[in-house]
Amino acid sequence: MTFAIETxxxxxxxxxxxxxxxxxxHVPQRSVYGFLxxxxxxxxxxxxxxxxxxxxxxxxITVLGRAMPDEYAAVLARTGYxxxxxxxxxxxxxxxxxxxxxxxxxxxxxxxxxxxxAQFQLDVTRRVGALSKGEAGKLLMLLALAQRPDLLVLDEPxxxxxxxxxxxxLAAVLQFVTDHEATVLISSHLVHELERICDWIGxxxxxxxxAEMPMQDFKNGIKRLRVAAxxxxxxxxxxxLLSRERNGSVEQWLxxxxxxxxxxxxxxxxxxxxxxVDLDLEEGFVExxxxxxxxxx
Amino acid sequence: MFRAIAxxxxxxxxxxxxxxxxxxxSLPIAALQAARGVENAQMxxxxxxxxxxxxxxxxxxxxxxxxxxxxxxxHQGRHVYALSLPISRSRYAMLRFGAGALFIGPIALxxxxxxxxxxxxxxxxxxxxxxxxxLTLRFLFAALVAYAIFFAIGAATTRTAAVILGAIGxxxxxxxxxxxxxxxxxxxxxxGELIFGNPGILSVFSGRWTLIDV
Numbered sequence: 355m356t357f358a359i360e361t362x363x364x365x366x367x368x369x370x371x372x373x374x375x376x377x378x379x380h381v382p383q384r385s386v387y388g389f390l391x392x393x394x395x396x397x398x399x400x401x402x403x404x405x406x407x408x409x410x411x412x413x414x415i416t417v418l419g420r421a422m423p424d425e426y427a428a429v430l431a432r433t434g435y436x437x438x439x440x441x442x443x444x445x446x447x448x449x450x451x452x453x454x455x456x457x458x459x460x461x462x463x464x465x466x467x468x469x470x471x472a473q474f475q476l477d478v479t480r481r482v483g484a485l486s487k488g489e490a491g492k493l494l495m496l497l498a499l500a501q502r503p504d505l506l507v508l509d510e511p512x513x514x515x516x517x518x519x520x521x522x523x524l525a526a527v528l529q530f531v532t533d534h535e536a537t538v539l540i541s542s543h544l545v546h547e548l549e550r551i552c553d554w555i556g557x558x559x560x561x562x563x564x565a566e567m568p569m570q571d572f573k574n575g576i577k578r579l580r581v582a583a584x585x586x587x588x589x590x591x592x593x594x595l596l597s598r599e600r601n602g603s604v605e606q607w608l609x610x611x612x613x614x615x616x617x618x619x620x621x622x623x624x625x626x627x628x629x630x631v632d633l634d635l636e637e638g639f640v641e642x643x644x645x646x647x648x649x650x651x
Numbered sequence: 652m653f654r655a656i657a658x659x660x661x662x663x664x665x666x667x668x669x670x671x672x673x674x675x676x677s678l679p680i681a682a683l684q685a686a687r688g689v690e691n692a693q694m695x696x697x698x699x700x701x702x703x704x705x706x707x708x709x710x711x712x713x714x715x716x717x718x719x720x721x722x723x724x725x726h727q728g729r730h731v732y733a734l735s736l737p738i739s740r741s742r743y744a745m746l747r748f749g750a751g752a753l754f755i756g757p758i759a760l761x762x763x764x765x766x767x768x769x770x771x772x773x774x775x776x777x778x779x780x781x782x783x784x785x786l787t788l789r790f791l792f793a794a795l796v797a798y799a800i801f802f803a804i805g806a807a808t809t810r811t812a813a814v815i816l817g818a819i820g821x822x823x824x825x826x827x828x829x830x831x832x833x834x835x836x837x838x839x840x841x842x843g844e845l846i847f848g849n850p851g852i853l854s855v856f857s858g859r860w861t862l863i864d865v
Contacts, residue, residue: 407734431737441731443724445662457655458736 444483714797
């Protein structure tokens with residue numbers, strides 16, 4: 355598998371209190387990678403590191419086959435970026451912002467930009483500083499998409515937007531992914547939003563990547579089990595036990611990689627499964643976070 | 652690319668540039684108005700010369716304001732937009748610098764036309780000559796020097812700004828120490844000479860800013 359983004363032992367201290375540490379991240383090429391994590395987990399810092407906006411203290415970053423931050427200009431020429439907060443100069447009109455932006459990207463597709471303008475119902479004469487949050491979000495998405503990037507990096511692109519605008523923006527991303535064989539990295543703490551569009555997820559918490567897996571595995575493989583008579587030592591279990599909590603004689607387990615045939619394995623170690631609960635994505639996300647925090651303690 | 656940058660910079664600069672151009676055009680005319688009716692050539696020169704600080708101040712002020720306006724939009728967005736553009740940071744800084752420097756041109760031109768207007772009035776006493784071109788060149792150069800210095804300071808990090816302020820503070824403190832220890836050495840004056848005297852970095856400001864001379 356080739357990766358559009360790959361980091362190895364990436365660490366960066368931001369201020370005194372926070373750091374991204376030993377991040378090993380793998381974003382497969384042509385995937386839509388959902389970058390999940392609670393607020394303050396380090397998603398934005400990581401994205402800034404990936405794009406060369408911040409310099410790492412240690413570790414290696416490769417984006418689109420090039421070393422970052424050394425080759426940032428070449429990487430940014432092929433990357434569309436939608437930051438957390440609008441970054442386009444507020445004194446410009448939308449038309450001026452488009453003119454400025456397009457002058458930096460030889461791949462700029464004016465026809466598509468015009469189509470997106472109509473689709474997003476943006477008025478070119480409006481001043482960027484006077485746009486609503488939703489309109490600003492649409493403009494940033496337009497600017498990122500019309501440059502026809504090989505990699506699209508979206509940092510909480512729909513945070514705080516109403517459902518209609520959110521749907522418009524995600525539809526544009528989906529259309530882009532369908533039309534081009536590009537890679538998308540989209541960060542969010544809105545789990546359900548990513549469920550529809552992502553095929554990979556990475557979960558970040560307290561500056562660490564605590565899980566990274568295909569969305570399918572995340573959706574299907576994480577279960578909550580109620581297990582009775584479980585031994586302390588499970589030996590080589592065919593699944594990953596993320597957490598276990600004792601509740602009287604019955605334990606509650608969170609497991610990854612669960613398959614129905616694994617009942618037999620548990621029976622072989624003297625345990626019996628009372629209940630298998632399918633977790634929806636949000637529950638899975640919460641449980642993964644909780645187990646990661648328990649392991650960290 | 653440069654045109655696009657210049658166009659965006661024009662939006663944040665135009666008011667400053669326009670006001671500075673009006674001031675530059677008016678300065679020579681105001682100097683002439685002050686000396687109008689004076690027959691004595693030396694006195695005429697002295698009066699006109701009295702306005703020379705105005706040219707230096709205008710050049711410094713225009714340089715400062717244009718430099719602030721050049722970085723203004725980027726500071727507002729915490730430089731995220733500029734940093735995410737696919738060009739080297741040094742090239743981006745050069746584009747911004749060039750775009751800002753461009754707007755010094757119209758201000759200098761306004762000064763030149765102001766000086767030409769003074770000449771056209773024919774109110775200069777016999778035996779004296781006007782030097783509109785030399786004055787404009789000096790103004791242009793001084794404004795560029797001021798712009799470059801403030802542009803560099805404006806681009807610097809908070810730490811660099813603190814270092815600059817710290818250096819100024821250290822200088823003042825050293826002068827205070829010399830004074831309290833009764834040492835007969837004026838450090839500030841010496842540093843001033845180094846900076847403003849020839850060939851100091853700001854010597855262009857301290858030379859003769861004269862439109863009318865013998």
